[in-house]
Amino acid sequence: MDCCHTLSHLKGSLCCQLLLFFIWLSSFQDAVASETVFEQSHVPIMPELAKPPSTGIFGPIEISPAVIPHYPDPDEPFPPMYPTFPTRYEPVLTGQCPVNFSAMSSIIEKTASDCSQPLAALVGNVICCPQFNSLMRIFQGLYSLNNSAKLVLQNSVASDCFTDIISILASRGANSTIATLCSVKSSNLTGGSCPVRDVDTFEKTVNTSRLLEACTAVDPLKECCRPICQPAIMDAALQISGKQLVLDDNENLVGELNHIDTPSDCKGVVFAYLSRKLPSDVVNTAFRILSACKVNKVCPLDFKQPLEVIKACRNVAAPSPSCCSSLNTYIAGIQKQMLITNRQAIICATMFGSLLRKGGVMTNIYELCDVDLKDFSIQAYGQQGCLLRSLPADVMFDNSTGFSFTCDLSDNIAAPWPSSSSMSSVSLCGPEMSLPALPTSETFKNPGCRGGGQQLLVTIISFLVLGSLLY
Structure with a gap:
């Protein structure tokens, strides 16, 4: 999503390859991580939350x-x-x-x-x-x-x-x-x-x-x-x-x-x-x-009908400033909802892509507009997404740093584009799972994504990034 910020050389790095390797093992445990520390003056009240599914082996987990x-x-x-x-x-x-x-x-x-x-x-x-x-x-x-x-x-x-x-x-x-x-x-x-x-x-x-x-x-x-x-x-x-x-x-x-x-x-x-x-x-x-x-089986985000995105992107076959601008604006709204896990991000990206395909967008606009998994969760500084681990995690608190928790998948892992408009369940288990391929070449950054200094990715949180590899 950060179309003006060149980070594509990281996409072929050993760090990213190791990250995908562990995702394929369904662990999501050993990944590039950063510690998110929330400051009093930068943590906002979220405007809207969607309800996740009310079925499952454990009782209903619903957000009102x-x-x-x-x-x-x-x-x-x-x-x-x-x-x-x-x-x-x-x-x-x-x-x-x-x-x-x-x-x-x-x-x-x-x-x-x-x-x-x-x-x-x-x-x-x-x-x-x-x-x-x-x-x-x-x-x-x-x-x-x-x-x-x-x-x-x-x-x-x-x-x-x-x-x-x-x-x-x-x-x-x-x-x-x-x-x-x-x-x-x-x-x-x-x-x-x-x-x-x-x-x-x-x-x-x-x-x-x-x-x-x-x-x-x-x-x-x-x-x-x-x-x-x-x-x-x-x-x-x-x-x-x-x-x-x-x-x-x-x-x-x-x-x-x-x-x-x-x-x-x-x-x-x-x-x-x-x-x-x-x-x-x-x-x-x-x-x-x-x-x-x-x-982690269902996307908890609320996707409104992406009519403007469909209108701008329906017939594109190459990077389009108007398409990417419309897509960025829509996703910026999604980013105000909640923090999600890395597995939920895969499902959310697939679900949203299915809505676009159903509206007639056949081209992989995630690739054209450089949409990553982290773009479906809360953003910081207008460009750094935070995805929570799929494994159970806790909020940490101490008197010196305040509230904090660990973010996973902070690197640019491409969002998966669905193969059809019908939203079938996405399996993240064993050999049947389907994950996005790691980009191996320079991804063309569409200049239409941001222009004139305008940031379409809404800055929600300010946090201190402590880059590290967790083993």
Whole structure:
């Protein structure tokens, strides 16, 4: 996208070749990386977020756009987010939740950092909401372990405990709208329509030895492509969802028999059982990996119909200033939404290309206009994109640098142009995966991409680049 900045010699570098090699291994772990350090005066509130898919082995991870303010005037600067350094205070609790929260203090601190007030919306899809969902499951297991043989909470207790959790997180610097942002409610702790709600019945119904063995040590590089824990959770959920329900002493469950997704509710019970049996750090790692498998399968960005791009690029066969200018303007709008992972960027680029092909753009305008994977995420300095790792990551905080996290794929890896207008699923597993080829020659920089000093790539973040190779 940076059509005036000559970086093409890097595209054939050993660094890029190593990067693609590791992508082909589905690891995305050993890549050129840079540490992103956010400064108080440069981190804006994001104007809009899209909802990622609500299906998957882990519960819904949905980002609500309702909590993000909209700014109709694109020429106005985005207001800064405060505070950069969170203010800690003692939360006011309901006193009705029978759980010692200090027993899960480390997970609470991690969640508060990942969902920090300045960055929660920015990293919600990949970092904040997966960790918040994991915290809720771990709490459910802790409640079961300390208070009863039940794997779910009654509605009134769930409401009180949920309120306390949100208050504790906010007191440690987390965004107070985290529940709305991640579409999580207190009812997620109640088991919904799942007929099995206690430990004894669960252990009589499910092969718990197999379940625990499958999910005790989840491999972050293998689970998403050759899953072991995910099918074990699904099998357990299906087994308990078919269990005959005894209604003699619980009339409240009668109305829940018509719930349309009992297996999904039962997966929540399975998560609670795992949280009861496994150490919190072990189960948190497992749940985060399962979330990563889900969010990296679908592009979370919101693509509006690219009518202007289609009009300008439909008949081009060579670099066109008007086409590239229109494309840059459209992508600049996309870059205001959120930070995405390197795998999500591949899917997003393919999805957007499919929209263009469907509108009649047959030429690979990504190549003509020098569009890279990093162009589909938040930009810094108008030219440096940040893609998050596909593996689970956390927001880091200290008093000297503030909030930071690691960016991957900071080099110019060409965005993949789809082979057809039909958007089929993009596989990033094993030999069937399809990735863009590494450019080997000087890419022609279209002078129409930027002119007269105008920057079409919107500067969103200011960060300090600490170039390094991570092994």
